[in-house]
Amino acid sequence: MKSVAVIGCTGSIGSQTLDVLSRHQDVFDVRLITCFRNISKAKENALIFPNVRIATHDNSQESLFNQDMMVGDQAIIDFIITNHIQIVVIASSSIETTSLVHSILPYVDKVAISSKEVIIVTGSLGLVSSEWKEKVLPVDSEHAAIHQLLRYAERETIQQVVLTASGGPFYSQQPVPDLTHITPSLALKHPTWQMGKKVTIDSATLVNKGIELLEAHYLFDLPPEMLQVVIHPQSIIHAMLQFKDGSTLSQMAYPDMRLPIAYALFYPERTDLPYITPIDTQAFPMCSFVHKQASDIPVVALALECLRESGLSPIWYVLTDEIAVEAFLNQKIRFVQIADFLRYSIEKLPTLYSVRSLSIDQKGISIFIHDVRQNIQRLLIQFKKQVA
Numbered sequence: 365m366k367s368v369a370v371i372g373c374t375g376s377i378g379s380q381t382l383d384v385l386s387r388h389q390d391v392f393d394v395r396l397i398t399c400f401r402n403i404s405k406a407k408e409n410a411l412i413f414p415n416v417r418i419a420t421h422d423n424s425q426e427s428l429f430n431q432d433m434m435v436g437d438q439a440i441i442d443f444i445i446t447n448h449i450q451i452v453v454i455a456s457s458s459i460e461t462t463s464l465v466h467s468i469l470p471y472v473d474k475v476a477i478s479s480k481e482v483i484i485v486t487g488s489l490g491l492v493s494s495e496w497k498e499k500v501l502p503v504d505s506e507h508a509a510i511h512q513l514l515r516y517a518e519r520e521t522i523q524q525v526v527l528t529a530s531g532g533p534f535y536s537q538q539p540v541p542d543l544t545h546i547t548p549s550l551a552l553k554h555p556t557w558q559m560g561k562k563v564t565i566d567s568a569t570l571v572n573k574g575i576e577l578l579e580a581h582y583l584f585d586l587p588p589e590m591l592q593v594v595i596h597p598q599s600i601i602h603a604m605l606q607f608k609d610g611s612t613l614s615q616m617a618y619p620d621m622r623l624p625i626a627y628a629l630f631y632p633e634r635t636d637l638p639y640i641t642p643i644d645t646q647a648f649p650m651c652s653f654v655h656k657q658a659s660d661i662p663v664v665a666l667a668l669e670c671l672r673e674s675g676l677s678p679i680w681y682v683l684t685d686e687i688a689v690e691a692f693l694n695q696k697i698r699f700v701q702i703a704d705f706l707r708y709s710i711e712k713l714p715t716l717y718s719v720r721s722l723s724i725d726q727k728g729i730s731i732f733i734h735d736v737r738q739n740i741q742r743l744l745i746q747f748k749k750q751v752a
């Protein structure tokens with residue numbers, strides 16, 4: 365039996381992780397599940413697992429101590445370490461989880477991470493250690509696909525790594541509809557995936573693919589010139605490796621996050637997953653590509669620019685997007701202004717931080733993120749004044 369903790373059990377990835385774990389209770393012993401505010405859902409989730417404890421990351425909920433709940437990141441970290449938890453799944457949408465990941469890393473066997481932002485902050489701050497490389501596994505369909513494909517490839521034989529993008533509700537259409545009056549409810553209707561709000565909006569703007577390129581760079585040491593994006597509306601092909609000899613290898617599956625979750629949980633083994641529907645070769649789904657390359661998609665091209673720039677730019681990209689998405693959901697900016705604000709904010713970065721001289725260790729991550737957020741919030745106010 366392997367002991368498991370699920371950080372962020374109440375969200376889309378967290379719930380699907382618990383679904384997978386509940387089907388393999390002979391292999392995994394779920395010892396801890398955490399949430400932020402959705403205590404009732406966490407308690408409901410706990411009913412499935414006999415040995416589980418519940419915790420919230422929200423320090424303001426101290427009254428919950430009385431209800432046998434752990435409160436705060438430090439209590440969660442202490443529980444994982446003292447109980448020798450072997451596998452930790454990071455399904456939280458919060459960038460703050462980065463510090464927690466680094467605190468537990470030396471004590472666990474494996475960390476399966478869906479939180480793209482955690483990977484980017486770690487990579488961008490130069491905190492990818494050999495231990496990180498050995499223990500961290502991606503829980504993202506494209507990156508799980510790349511991880512699988514790389515098991516069958518010699519690095520020097522690869523020409524390009526292609527990530528597919530569904531295109532979300534708008535870019536999957538040809539021609540792309542007029543985006544001037546897109547409301548949050550329209551942007552939240554994803555054609556192929558059921559996900560949390562933030563990542564759904566990111567899919568609609570295509571910023572998600574920019575974020576995923578950054579993620580792929582830090583996870584697999586892939587230089588920007590090897591990374592490519594193509595829009596593939598059916599979300600059947602998740603990634604492709606193109607070899608120098610002209611051959612292309614792809615990973616395919618119907619869109620179901622339980623597959624990359626199970627892949628990470630069981631890795632390096634593969635096991636029977638009867639609840640995953642394999643692709644029906646008798647009724648093979650249509651697979652098409654929209655002729656768009658990374659360089660044709662401005663927000664994706666901007667992510668590649670950030671990667672070439674390196675330093676703080678990748679963190680700045682993800683945190684600017686986080687603030688822009690929140691502003692859009694609260695109807696403070698328009699849909700198309702998410703991309704405009706990203707460009708505006710990135711251009712201001714060099715004047716705000718002396719990037720190269722910055723050195724942040726693991727302990728300083730949260731303070732640093734707080735500081736960056738405050739600066740970006742100020743930029744948003746300036747941006748709104750300019751476009752008003």
Ligand SMILES: NC(=O)c1ccc[n+]([C@@H]2O[C@H](COP(=O)([O-])OP(=O)(O)OC[C@H]3O[C@@H](n4cnc5c(N)ncnc54)[C@H](OP(=O)(O)O)[C@@H]3O)[C@@H](O)[C@H]2O)c1
Binds near residue numbers: 378455
């Ligand atoms: N959904 C997908 O299909 C998918 C695919 C690939 C990658 N991802 C990535 O996976 C991550 C989670 O996505 P999601 O769609 O599952 O998001 P989600 O449905 O919005 O769930 C977010 C989870 O994070 C918790 N959380 C919120 N604020 C927190 C904080 N400050 N500290 C700790 N935990 C906090 C939430 O707890 P409460 O519910 O209690 O607030 C919830 O459990 C994101 O980084 C996303 O980009 C998602």
